[in-house]
Amino acid sequence: MRSVYLDYAATTPLDPEVxxxxxxxxxxxxxNASSIHKYGQSARASLEESRMKIxxxxxxxxxELFFVSGGTEADNFAIKGAxxxxxxxxxxxxxxSEIEHHAVLDCCKYLEEKGFEVTYLKVDKSGILNPHQVEEAIKPNTGLISIMFVNNELGIINPIKEISEITRKYKIIFHxxxxxxxGKVEINVEELNVDLLSLSAHKIYGPKGIGAIYIKSGTDLEKLIHGGGQERGKRAGTENVPLAVGFAKAAENVIKNLTSENQRLSNLKSYFQRKISDLFPFVLFNGSDSKCVPHILNVSFNSSKINIDGEALLLNLDLEGVAVSSGSACTSGSLQPSHVILGIGRDLETAKATIRFSFGKYTNSDDLDYTLEVLQKVVKRIGKIL
Ligand SMILES: Cc1ncc(COP(=O)(O)O)c(C=O)c1O
Known part of the structure; x- marks a missing residue:
């Protein structure tokens, strides 16, 4: 049986070169990069070279760049620390915003329990945040604004530069x-004018377990991990040099190929989207056609037109060799619809019947044709047209 991996937004395979x-x-x-002897010093040199490259x-x-264990830690450090x-x-x-990753939302919920006040902004029907809403929500005691650059379920790109201009006006820390x-959109922290920015290696064909946080010079954060003086006193713990070196190589590679790979993925996505709308008239596309990354396609089966169980759909696709993501989380045995899909206004049943396809460097049109074939078979088997 053919195996098709269409879940690159969840994680990517390690690049063999990395x-x-x-x-x-x-x-x-x-x-140990903190040791004075030559073993330590060569590890230190490679660590610093990797930092410089990223x-x-x-x-x-x-x-301004600090290595951490991944995107989750970078988000925790930025939000709790700031x-x-x-x-x-x-x-x-x-x-x-309401549709942030749980690494952000759960930090905010934790801080609410500790007495902080949090405003969760609504997004528009495509999932994009209007910068004016940010300005309207600012209060005299606002100390931090955190808005994601690209949403992991919808692929939409938020207007980060416009939001940062507002945060500059009010002198509020912006993450x-x-x-x-x-690896999908250009990141230029000077132009974006952000104070804090989270990165992770395993979404770009790098190793799992490493990420980085950009902390603009002069930005003060409370530290979360206490211990040794590593990462210039901001993040204790022996540095993971192999992973840092891998992260730098992966970042170099994806950025080198960004334009050509984005074009290739964008062509694949348009082809796939066109075929899906031809084959399944009861499907709704989530996200934005213009302000989005080229490798994520999020589709919902419209609950007023077809009755289909999202979990069964995912499992049946998996049985046929196609790996995708539902965006829903299984909590206490029941499928919780995605907060992102509910956040853009889909009803509960439609939200439950949602799939995220995400493409990457090994995806080709044969994979997509096979997926369409399988999807037709599975939808016919488990779906009930209303
Ligand atoms: C938008 C976003 N933020 C944070 C994370 C967490 O990153 P990591 O898996 O490196 O902890 C993810 C991973 O899915 C993500 O998509």
Missing amino acids: FDVMKKYFLEIFG ASLITAKPG AMHAAKSGKNHIIT TDAVQAL
Whole structure:
């Protein structure tokens, strides 16, 4: 049976070239980057070189980039760290959007329990946030605004530069989760004018377990992890040099190929979308056609036209070798519809019958034709047209 992986927004396979450059840092250059001897110093040199490469790819200074364990930690550090610092001067109000990743939303919920006030902004029908809403939500005690760059379920791109202009006017710390943006849209922190930005390696064919946070110089955060003085005192713990080297190589590769790969993926997506709307007239496309990354296509089966169980759909596609994501989470045995799909106004049943297809560098048109074939078979088997 054919195997088709269409879940690149969840994670990507490691680039073999990345694996090759990482190997010697596990086996030969294994020193602790904080050690003074030559083993430590060669590890340190490679760590700093990796920092420099990633920083230059987003137009940051090397001293503004800090390695962490992934996007989740970067988001936690940015939100809890900035909120706790701002609260020292009485600014305990946070603004975010309803459709952020749980790494952001759950930090905000945690902070609410600790006495912070959070405004969760609604997005429009395509999932994009209107910058005016941000301005309207600002209060005298707003200390932090966190709005994602690219949404992981819909692929929409938020107007980060416009939002940052507002945050500059009111001198409020601005964080953006750019985990899904890296390698898909240009990230230039100077132009975007953000204070904090989260990145992760495993979405760009790099290793799992490493990410980075950009902290604009002069931005103060409370630290979350205490211990040694690594990462210039901001994030304790022995540095993971092999993963940092892999992250830098992966970032270099995706950014080098960004334009051509985006064009290729965009062609594949248009083809797939056209075929889906021809074959399944009861499908609704979620997101935006123009302001979106080229590799994510989110579709819902309209509950007023077809009765189909989202979980069964996903499992049946998997049985036929096609791996996609539902965006729903299984909590206590029941399928919870995605907060993102509900956030753009879909009804509960439609939200439950939603699939995210996400493409990547090994996706080709044969994969998509096979997926369409399987989808037709499965929908016919388990769907009931109303
Ligand atoms: C938008 C977004 N933020 C944060 C994360 C978390 O990143 P990580 O898996 O590196 O912890 C993800 C991963 O799915 C994501 O898509």
